[in-house]
Amino acid sequence: MKRSFWLAVAAMLALSQPAWAQQDDVARLRAELQRQQEVIAKLLERLDELEKKQALTATNEELKQEAQTQQEAVESVRETLLGRVNLNGYYNFRFAADQSPEPVSFQQHHLGLLLSKQLRKFSFHMELELQNVPHHPEIHGDEEEGEEENGEHPEETDVSGEGQVAVENAWMDYAHNRFLNVRVGKQLSPQYWWQNHYPNLTLSTDQPIYLRELFPAELVGVTVHGGAARPSGRSELALNYRVYLSNNQFEGNSQSDLRDGKSWGGRVQVRLPTGGRLKRFDVAGDLYRGQIALTTRELVDDHVYGLESQIEVDRFELQAEYARGRTLGDTRYGYYVQPALRLRDNFTTFYRVEQLDSPRIRRAERRHLAGLNFRPYPQIAVKAEYYRAVPQERSFISEDEARSPFNGFAAAAVFFF
Amino acid sequence: MAALLVLPLGSIALPAPLSGFVVVVNKENPVASLPITDLQRAFRKQTRMWPHGEAVVPVDWDASSVVRQEFSRRVFGRSVREMADFWVQQNITQGLQPPSTLKSTRAILRFVMSVAGAIAYVPAGEEDETVKTIGIKGLR
Numbered sequence: 001m002k003r004s005f006w007l008a009v010a011a012m013l014a015l016s017q018p019a020w021a022q023q024d025d026v027a028r029l030r031a032e033l034q035r036q037q038e039v040i041a042k043l044l045e046r047l048d049e050l051e052k053k054q055a056l057t058a059t060n061e062e063l064k065q066e067a068q069t070q071q072e073a074v075e076s077v078r079e080t081l082l083g084r085v086n087l088n089g090y091y092n093f094r095f096a097a098d099q100s101p102e103p104v105s106f107q108q109h110h111l112g113l114l115l116s117k118q119l120r121k122f123s124f125h126m127e128l129e130l131q132n133v134p135h136h137p138e139i140h141g142d143e144e145e146g147e148e149e150n151g152e153h154p155e156e157t158d159v160s161g162e163g164q165v166a167v168e169n170a171w172m173d174y175a176h177n178r179f180l181n182v183r184v185g186k187q188l189s190p191q192y193w194w195q196n197h198y199p200n201l202t203l204s205t206d207q208p209i210y211l212r213e214l215f216p217a218e219l220v221g222v223t224v225h226g227g228a229a230r231p232s233g234r235s236e237l238a239l240n241y242r243v244y245l246s247n248n249q250f251e252g253n254s255q256s257d258l259r260d261g262k263s264w265g266g267r268v269q270v271r272l273p274t275g276g277r278l279k280r281f282d283v284a285g286d287l288y289r290g291q292i293a294l295t296t297r298e299l300v301d302d303h304v305y306g307l308e309s310q311i312e313v314d315r316f317e318l319q320a321e322y323a324r325g326r327t328l329g330d331t332r333y334g335y336y337v338q339p340a341l342r343l344r345d346n347f348t349t350f351y352r353v354e355q356l357d358s359p360r361i362r363r364a365e366r367r368h369l370a371g372l373n374f375r376p377y378p379q380i381a382v383k384a385e386y387y388r389a390v391p392q393e394r395s396f397i398s399e400d401e402a403r404s405p406f407n408g409f410a411a412a413a414v415f416f417f
Numbered sequence: 418m419a420a421l422l423v424l425p426l427g428s429i430a431l432p433a434p435l436s437g438f439v440v441v442v443n444k445e446n447p448v449a450s451l452p453i454t455d456l457q458r459a460f461r462k463q464t465r466m467w468p469h470g471e472a473v474v475p476v477d478w479d480a481s482s483v484v485r486q487e488f489s490r491r492v493f494g495r496s497v498r499e500m501a502d503f504w505v506q507q508n509i510t511q512g513l514q515p516p517s518t519l520k521s522t523r524a525i526l527r528f529v530m531s532v533a534g535a536i537a538y539v540p541a542g543e544e545d546e547t548v549k550t551i552g553i554k555g556l557r
Contacts, residue, residue, distance in 0.1 A: 114512065121466065201506050201510075
């Protein structure tokens with residue numbers, strides 16, 4: 001009996017597991033339980049998704065309604081676009097300092113507001129420009145000169161600091177087709193720089209010195225314009241024209257011309273095929289025949305012609321304009337050549353050589369100008385330039401008027417909005 | 418939208434160059450193909466009307482999209498940034514706004530389907546039967 005008891009105890013010990021072995025089992029069971037719980041959780045998630053999908057399953061009618069709603073939304077966007085008046089503008093603040101008699105100055109140069117609207121073949125565009133400058137030779141130089149010659153004292157009539165508000169552009173355009181368009185109103189002259197003279201479009205802070213002495217800056221009248229083109233690979237051979245009839249010029253303002261005789265001009269631009277190697281190759285010729293009031297209200301004949309070109313190859317750009325005019329038997333001319341290199345998408349460096357030779361205002365000068373233009377965004381420009389002005393000796397400039405060469409610096413910050 | 422090219426290493430993924438795009442117009446538009454210069458003019462808003470009298474309504478992609486970058490390079494020969502500069506110039510001198518933008522193929526197809534004069538582009542293969550695909554002569 002005793003022997004049987006010990007045999008039974010031995011068998012139980014042999015069949016039973018130690019405590020550490022039971023702990024392993026518990027751990028295994030816990031892991032299995034956790035895995036099962038994860039599977040169940042995933043199944044529940046899947047079930048939720050399926051239930052949601054079932055709820056979202058739409059009927060054919062519901063889909064049609066949804067499509068109709070979306071179409072109405074698109075139409076609404078379209079109507080909004082067609083009915084919208086675009087409001088934009090730009091702000092230009094600049095600094096200028098040189099060794100000429102002009103004072104060092106901060107210039108609250110331009111604040112321009114642009115309004116435009118397109119309606120199928122019609123479009124309207126206007127620019128209201130607010131200028132508030134301490135002293136700006138581009139605006140007041142001619143007036144002061146005229147006043148002095150008339151025996152008036154410029155100090156008494158100087159409006160420096162008061163600024164001015166002007167409608168620089170206000171035109172309506174009818175685009176009949178590619179070949180024929182008509183524009184009426186106050187417009188910028190069609191030459192390249194005048195069309196693109198805005199501070200956030202030009203690389204330099206200062207405009208070319210010859211600009212205000214050759215073609216008029218603006219015209220008030222009617223322009224017929226259009227063009228024709230023939231595809232040539234990725235580019236085209238295009239011929240564009242502009243012909244205009246406008247008021248004559250009164251001290252840079254053609255709005256006050258009430259006489260029958262009008263001025264006229266034209267422009268032909270050829271866009272040459274680039275074969276994919278150039279980005280742009282434009283050549284243009286301009287002609288202006290009109291009358292201008294210089295220092296009095298009396299009009300005298302003024303004839304101007306010009307040539308220009310813009311070339312873009314990869315990151316290199318070249319702009320050049322030349323113009324020659326004749327008034328009261330005196331010939332004047334001017335030009336600029338401006339190569340530029342786009343170092344990065346937002347960073348351009350440029351050089352410009354320019355000259356003005358004008359007996360009319362007794363000024364002959366050549367300038368060399370080098371600068372940088374940084375555009376962190378397409379709408380913002382920060383630019384700076386250094387220039388050297390070299391007065392030229394001419395028979396129409398007396399020794400008293402002769403000036404020495406001088407250097408200068410100009411910088412500007414521009415925001416387009 | 419951008420397709421991903423997974424390198425054999427498996428740990429680096431780079432955006433693959435887009436294989437192409439197709440130009441789409443409304444199904445009612447009778448135009449079957451355009452020279453690339455006409456496509457340029459449409460997207461520069463220099464052409465206002467289709468020959469059949471509808472106003473041309475170009476729709477562009479968001480500036481950051483791969484298909485916009487490819488379209489800009491292949492059609493205009495310029496970067497998206499250069500075209501942004503172009504639109505600032507057009508805005509000031511002509512009062513023209515750039516084409517409105519959308520962010521997905523679905524939205525663009527829906528717009529083109531709904532607007533008679535619309536013209537747009539989508540990645541090749543993503544066009545559907547709601548719009549009409551047109552050929553572009555001179556596009557490489």
